[in-house]
Amino acid sequence: MSTESSAAPPAESGPLEGLRVLDLSQGITGPYATKLFADYGAEVTKIEHPGRGDVSRRFGPFPGDEPHRERSGMFLELNTGKRSVTLNLKTASGRAILLRLAEQADLAVESFRPGTLERLRLGDPALREANPALSLVRISNFGQDGPYRDFAADDMLAYAMGGVLSITLMEGREPVKLGIYAPLFLAGGVVAAYAFGALTGGRRSGHGERADISLMEVLAGSMDRGGTNLLSTQYTGALGHGIHSIGSVALPSGVYPCKDGYFHINASIRWWDRLCRLLGRPELIDDPRYTERLDDPTLAPEIDALFLPWALSKTKREAMLEAQAHGLGATAIYTMEDLSSDPHVRGRGYFQSIEHPAAGRLEYFGPPFTLHGTPVQLRRAPLLGEHTVEVLSGLGYSREQIVQLRQRNIV
């Protein structure tokens, strides 16, 4: 069962009602962070370039692979619940409007190349003057300073520089990256958590925070066990290459084939008895040929020889359900179709169906957490500039003035 929603923004509701976020970011990381604020009820005003809009309007995937700025899957997913205002920040009028919006906001988030905000004369002191309590979060690939400041990067490159790509590999092969944009989604969640802190700091002290966030640092300290691996090289001299499954040495660990696909399993040494029962071999639980060597990686092939015939006789869902019933952490390797029809995820009402005027009705991933008693209804992503008139009117601009701004391509 999916819940239905077609209400257009900016119907304010949710736990963050009353907070105002000015979103100058583009792409994945910043928009995911501000999406969290928007989905939980903050008023998020997204500033887009007139005509072009957010770069993610060009990322796709598109229906029928036909590019269309209102039908880009990534834009639709990342901008739920936001208002879109087009503004040319290079013009004096555009800049003035932005500063008016800044007066009313609690938090601004930007992801321009370092130095851009200053070139637009929208850094401090202009922002501080417009609203001393406004906090600003600045997201960049490598930070606002340092020798790599102006380097270009994307998700794979930031992942490589963060040192984490060096552990995503199989012995003797080249590193292999994650799925499309995945590291940037993780970074978006991390940014959102620190951004909320920046916002709170500004609200409490009346003096807005300035947060400089480097994707390289975020990925180095968070992705996989990056932070702990970095410390591990300090603590033990260990090289930290090759990722090791937690608590597993000789027991099945990783991806295994089965009748209709694959499943993932992590079996800890402590769970040897559970594994024996799963395989229908309880007589091995106390067999010293195994129990005395469970922390010896060279035992792995012998245990795999017991495990593989079982695995190959099961479907991925059977393998998952039976292993879990025995207390072993196994999950099916799902396709999007499997995920979409999974009885647990669907049964929990995770997916939400949203109607969009250009993209139609689609199912979206739901909110990542729930405050019991305050359910979250996703609201669709905005059309480019959909809220320009409404927002400018709210600032006191007359109809004539708005027409003039539009004719001059400022909005």
Place this chain on the structure above:
Amino acid sequence: MATQPSAGLPLEGVRVLAQGIVWAGPFGSMILADLGAEVIEIESIQHLNPTRTFYRHISELLREGNTGAGLANRDTSEGFWNRYTFFNYAKRAHKSVTLDLHSERGHELFLELVRHSDAFIENNAEGVVASLGIDWPTLSAVNPQLIMIRFPGFGLSGPYRDFKGFGAAMEALAGHTLIRGYRGSDPSQTPPTYHADPNAGAHMAFALQTALYQRERTGEGRLVELSQSEAVMHHVSHAWMDHELNGRLQEHWGNRHPSMAPYGIFPTAEEPGLEHDLLPYVALAVPSDRAWAALCEAMGEPELASDERYADVVSRYRNQDELEPRIEEWTRQHTARELMLLLQEAGVPAAMVNRQTLMHGDPQLQARGFFEPITHPEAGTHLYPGPLARFSEQPLSPVRAPAPTLGQHNHELLCDLLGLSEAEYQRLKADAVIGTVYTEDAT
């Protein structure tokens, strides 16, 4: 209840009790502590805290292995749980109290702490808090303003609510494992990753701040539920949307990109002396025709830029199989660092594949002061990765304190905060309700 701060770090004055285990919990509470919250790790000497250690007795094999069991100086002697990387990285500036929650007195004292706290966060298996008598109905009766965040792997309801699994299990179910991995290899050759854990932790830290904001306006506490596997599904949005919009099931991309070519990870020459620090690979992205022309120039083959097989992104994409070996032939003649500097200068996005040992000497991280020395009373002085955001007005760095040793704050929290007498405190110690050393049969 904690008092409202007038200034200081954003979450100063917010007291959080934490039973956040393994990596998701610690990563989230690290952010909360970075932001100034007083995070109190609830432990016991009867049960190993898996963030401190997986085993009461560590084998030679693990100690000598290439992870060194994660212990400072590979020192496995008594008290090794105070010298473990996971805990000492993520639990910086936390406090630690040990309470045997299975004992009546330990349980009472926990409820006393709840009465004095703003939040309790936990990612135990679904049924654990009920069996310990510290579930939401109990705790919210004790403290109606409490925020409790529960973030098990699969949520609090539904058929998988009791499922076990670390981060790699979450991403399998989320469909991520299948869309990544080596081109031309089956998924059994796909290395596991654990980004579902820090992802859950970061969302938990956001969720707590959301609930605190709501409480500020309503005065009410709240139960917050986060399913780690649902939170990580957003990472496959591209594949999900392709399925929604086109009914397409994406296969693994390897190191390729849906709309850029060439794009990937190319082998390079080894950098002498740095074989252990830098993988001999360069990550390369060509986002535009201009970048393509710059790459051709750098390769010393400017004529390639106008070659019709590669002139625009569509033809480059179609012909990348034959293009890649040509680029590889060139990248193999240079080190990854040379290639990065040369190509970035020329306007081509390129990055070396840093190995985590090299990171401490990385000029960018050094220039920004990312690593900071922390002295831990039992582990010594080391360089730790610092907070993941640099605040200029109320700096989060230097980190306020090292990670606590087991039970380090028992006296402070039980006597100073809860007002226990010295005699009572000694009795708790004698009865092993509290302590600073794991019992021999701790599990």
